[in-house]
Amino acid sequence: MKRGQEEKIYEFLSNLNGQLYIPIYQREYSWNKENREYFWEHIVGMNLNNPKRTHYCHSILTKEYSGSVFDLPEIAIIDGQQRVTTSSLFYASICAFCKEHEIDFDWENKIYNKVLINNAGEKDKKYRLKLKDGKDNDTFTMIVDDLPISLSKKAGNGMIIETYNFFLNKLTVENVLDILAKFDRFTIGNDIAEDHDSAQLLFETINYAGTPLKEYQILRSYTLLNFEQEEQNLMYYRYWVPIMEYFNNVAGKLNKFINGFVAYALNQVEPSISPMRYIKEKEDENYSKEDFLKEVTDYFEKFKVIDKGTGIDEVDKSIEVILSLNNVFLYPLLIKIYDFYVNDDIDLQEFIASVKLIETQMMRQKIVNKASFGHTFRVVFNKIKWDSKNVFNTLYNIFDKNNMIISDGVFKGTIVASDFYEDYKPQLTFKVLECIENSFYPNGHISLKNELSKYSIEHIMPQTLNKDWQFIDEITHKSFVHSLGNLTLTAYNSKLSNKSFKEKLEMDKGFKADRLCLNKSVARYNHWNEDTIAKRTEMMAEVMVELWQYPSFMKNELLQSQSLLVGGK
Numbered sequence: 001m002k003r004g005q006e007e008k009i010y011e012f013l014s015n016l017n018g019q020l021y022i023p024i025y026q027r028e029y030s031w032n033k034e035n036r037e038y039f040w041e042h043i044v045g046m047n048l049n050n051p052k053r054t055h056y057c058h059s060i061l062t063k064e065y066s067g068s069v070f071d072l073p074e075i076a077i078i079d080g081q082q083r084v085t086t087s088s089l090f091y092a093s094i095c096a097f098c099k100e101h102e103i104d105f106d107w108e109n110k111i112y113n114k115v116l117i118n119n120a121g122e123k124d125k126k127y128r129l130k131l132k133d134g135k136d137n138d139t140f141t142m143i144v145d146d147l148p149i150s151l152s153k154k155a156g157n158g159m160i161i162e163t164y165n166f167f168l169n170k171l172t173v174e175n176v177l178d179i180l181a182k183f184d185r186f187t188i189g190n191d192i193a194e195d196h197d198s199a200q201l202l203f204e205t206i207n208y209a210g211t212p213l214k215e216y217q218i219l220r221s222y223t224l225l226n227f228e229q230e231e232q233n234l235m236y237y238r239y240w241v242p243i244m245e246y247f248n249n250v251a252g253k254l255n256k257f258i259n260g261f262v263a264y265a266l267n268q269v270e271p272s273i274s275p276m277r278y279i280k281e282k283e284d285e286n287y288s289k290e291d292f293l294k295e296v297t298d299y300f301e302k303f304k305v306i307d308k309g310t311g312i313d314e315v316d317k318s319i320e321v322i323l324s325l326n327n328v329f330l331y332p333l334l335i336k337i338y339d340f341y342v343n344d345d346i347d348l349q350e351f352i353a354s355v356k357l358i359e360t361q362m363m364r365q366k367i368v369n370k371a372s373f374g375h376t377f378r379v380v381f382n383k384i385k386w387d388s389k390n391v392f393n394t395l396y397n398i399f400d401k402n403n404m405i406i407s408d409g410v411f412k413g414t415i416v417a418s419d420f421y422e423d424y425k426p427q428l429t430f431k432v433l434e435c436i437e438n439s440f441y442p443n444g445h446i447s448l449k450n451e452l453s454k455y456s457i458e459h460i461m462p463q464t465l466n467k468d469w470q471f472i473d474e475i476t477h478k479s480f481v482h483s484l485g486n487l488t489l490t491a492y493n494s495k496l497s498n499k500s501f502k503e504k505l506e507m508d509k510g511f512k513a514d515r516l517c518l519n520k521s522v523a524r525y526n527h528w529n530e531d532t533i534a535k536r537t538e539m540m541a542e543v544m545v546e547l548w549q550y551p552s553f554m555k556n557e558l559l560q561s562q563s564l565l566v567g568g569k
Contacts, residue, residue, distance in 0.1 A: 006056065009087050009186045013115035013128055018064060018073035021130040022081045024236040025224035027217060028136050029085050029159050036166045039086060046182035057083050059189035065228050072121050074229055078193055086163060087186070088129050089143070091115050093167035094180055096147035101173055116144050136160065216254040219275045223289045239293040243300055256328060261299045264332035269381040302335045310338065314352045318359040324431045325362050326374055333358070333381055337391055345388040353551040354392045361399055363548040364406040368414050370423065380404065392551075408545050415541040419482035421457065430457055433489050433518060436543050440517040454491040460504065460528055461486050468500035476530050485537030488518045501528040 047053050060080035064073050077084055091111050098107040118128050131137040139156030143164055151161045220240055224232045247253040262271040262278045279292050309316045322330055341351040380402050387394050399405055421429050461481055480486055492509045505511050511519040525532045
């Protein structure tokens, strides 16, 4: 890497022999209000009376690709894209303001045709800076072409427009030339990457300063570094775009996915090393970056099957419950079991039973151990040594050896004694009620995709007592209001509200008229009090025990000696 001399940003942009461009693996422009304010404060605070005073904006790292098919060389900004883009937007705002207010300053020749436009280029090569294809570049070129005096956020990339408008709103007829003179003191280090520089060296430079990168962004940058623009684009669209689009570019989901991939590759559920360490270790084994990306893509295709459905009804029902309990670290485990099935290591019966075993264990563990269950599962699953021909045994044995098997009695007793709604919060409570309802129908009664949004949890005895419920004393209310037996699902929660039990039964869309079996079980009673709530809680707890019963799949004599038949341990 060639370390350059400190030079003014103006000189850096105006002396370019080529077009700067943002590589496709880089982030979109993302400076927010805090970044802009900080930048502006340093401009305003510049002391022009001190001729030696400058403001250093750190180094800009670029790499020129001389083999370009275009007329002008292409110069990739490897590090510093946010600062370069912001500086260009600042200069565009100066030009727009001077043009609008007819400031006595030759802005067109001194700025516009120096730092924004390259007159040696044609068409899209005429711009000194080319941002990422899409909204970023479309918005930027529109600003440079039209020099609008203000822009609506709807006109393109909101961050770019906000930065441009921010500068325009700060400028006045009195301060514009002074502000320009102050910005002329802003400098950068002009570093240049050379052909022999390794991707690792460039990566460490890219990741040294500025806004911290997300894990998937780090990995994306690293896998595309040191390729020329055309090859970068091909790899980006082939490997990264489908993944990013699937997760709607949500950083949190993409990070979980990348860490899930590493866990899967290491036969773990929670990765013991970072994605970057993993790819470096793979490179030590002579893996190319494209080999790595092919691995990620293979995992991605399997991820989609688990996420969207295998087409095996029993498996998909179990997976839907499992992921509702924890969708952070279970994908690698489920995909590994799916691998065993598609590779014919296990048959359909064992595939169904293995996934059902995980569902049952997770639900029982969640109900009995509450918040601590997630940590327990991480520790246990990371210990798994798979026997590819005995997957069900592998799972059951690790639960058994870690004393995780929960008996029917403990499971049911915990349900009956709990303040279910308070102890397990609405999300899990809703899922349990939905599963209980669907258990009455062979193919499920509530459409997960189409109908669940209509339903909400209803407290039959209301959370706030009124005159219609004065026969319930405070101790009874506190003891039973959040019991499982006092809860149901309804699409008419607001209409039921705090009405009396009789009204809830008889009214239009009330419990007697409702199609849900959950509500038919309520309509059996003529009154609602401590005894009826307790009876319904008992009934629902028994349904839960049956729903989350350890599977009766028998693989060999070892399991036949275990109490895995209906009824539990």
